[in-house]
Amino acid sequence: MRAPAGQGRGGRLKDMDWTMCGLVVAISVAGLVQVYSATVNTRFQDAFASHAWWLLLGGVMFWIASRLDYHISVSVSPLLWIAGVLGLIAVLLFAEPVNGARRWLSTPFGFSLQPSEFLKVVLVLVVVKYWAEHSTKSLSPRGLAILAAAVLVPFVLIVLQPDLGTALSMLPVLGMALFMSTIRRKHLVAVCVVGVLLSPVAWSMLKPYQKDRITGFMDPDKSPLDAGYQILQSKIAVGSGGIWGQGFVQGSQTQLRFLPTPHTDFILAAFAEERGFVGVAVVLALYYALLMRIVQTGNLATDAAGMLISMTVAVLLLFHVVVNVGMVAHKLPVTGLPLPLMSYGGSNLVAFLAMLGLVHNVRQRRIVN
Numbered sequence: 001m002r003a004p005a006g007q008g009r010g011g012r013l014k015d016m017d018w019t020m021c022g023l024v025v026a027i028s029v030a031g032l033v034q035v036y037s038a039t040v041n042t043r044f045q046d047a048f049a050s051h052a053w054w055l056l057l058g059g060v061m062f063w064i065a066s067r068l069d070y071h072i073s074v075s076v077s078p079l080l081w082i083a084g085v086l087g088l089i090a091v092l093l094f095a096e097p098v099n100g101a102r103r104w105l106s107t108p109f110g111f112s113l114q115p116s117e118f119l120k121v122v123l124v125l126v127v128v129k130y131w132a133e134h135s136t137k138s139l140s141p142r143g144l145a146i147l148a149a150a151v152l153v154p155f156v157l158i159v160l161q162p163d164l165g166t167a168l169s170m171l172p173v174l175g176m177a178l179f180m181s182t183i184r185r186k187h188l189v190a191v192c193v194v195g196v197l198l199s200p201v202a203w204s205m206l207k208p209y210q211k212d213r214i215t216g217f218m219d220p221d222k223s224p225l226d227a228g229y230q231i232l233q234s235k236i237a238v239g240s241g242g243i244w245g246q247g248f249v250q251g252s253q254t255q256l257r258f259l260p261t262p263h264t265d266f267i268l269a270a271f272a273e274e275r276g277f278v279g280v281a282v283v284l285a286l287y288y289a290l291l292m293r294i295v296q297t298g299n300l301a302t303d304a305a306g307m308l309i310s311m312t313v314a315v316l317l318l319f320h321v322v323v324n325v326g327m328v329a330h331k332l333p334v335t336g337l338p339l340p341l342m343s344y345g346g347s348n349l350v351a352f353l354a355m356l357g358l359v360h361n362v363r364q365r366r367i368v369n
Contacts, residue, residue, distance in 0.1 A: 271283065
């Protein structure tokens, strides 16, 4: 897949989207500071230095994705998909279990990688490649099956780890592809019917603790020391922050260790306790501005591939933010889905910065020389 004739090569400083870069840096720095505050003087205090190194690596991936023509990335995406699926199989076969789950592969360099997070980037590219090549045709049953298989094969492998939150984050990619495709109504209805019929099967595949999270979300007061503990402590932390918050390293629920995983899944609850309603409003405004910038990039794209890359990344980012915020605010079940750019977690951080780098690449290459 080649870039349209006359399309700018990008990469020059004057072509940089400084607004988008500033938003990414602002959210990332807020996350880095909060990781320090949530882990200082605890057994997780090494997380700050680790997160800083992952952030640096993510910055490098952002730069690479910004400079490498996204048409090249799209063209090699089937090979990346095969490598990613093999990585997921390797996780199930060889990864050491951590808290009952197999999600990470150890590397010779002393750190672990989570292949499922990088599959998000690959799926974006795979879906873009298929859609861009068939965008002028009505999506056939065969084409629908290919798209569904590209997403559902890694979906099932990730559920088996088990990692329900990451698996669910694959579905918005498929949803965006179907939304942008020319698909017959009867085929769309068939997809919805199959999804409903498979719901009981999906429920039976869940682990007992995953089912408890869903039932505990419905009424956390019934199990305040078990399934409902995380939700109740998160609500207390958010409420205790008030308007302005308790201050840096001053959150009672966070510093006294009542709030579980305050630097990962519930980093927004810890942030709300320390920075209050005003701080959360500012962070959510930054996410909103970033989303709008990504959507604007899609509208300015010079081809279908660039447009779909931007829109799919926007949907993925929105899905993660909505699910994490809903989890913290007791509006959605606890799924373990991190808050992009803020939560501690190296693979997720690097993957999102790579996806944002792709979007930045699309914006740079809108320039016509």
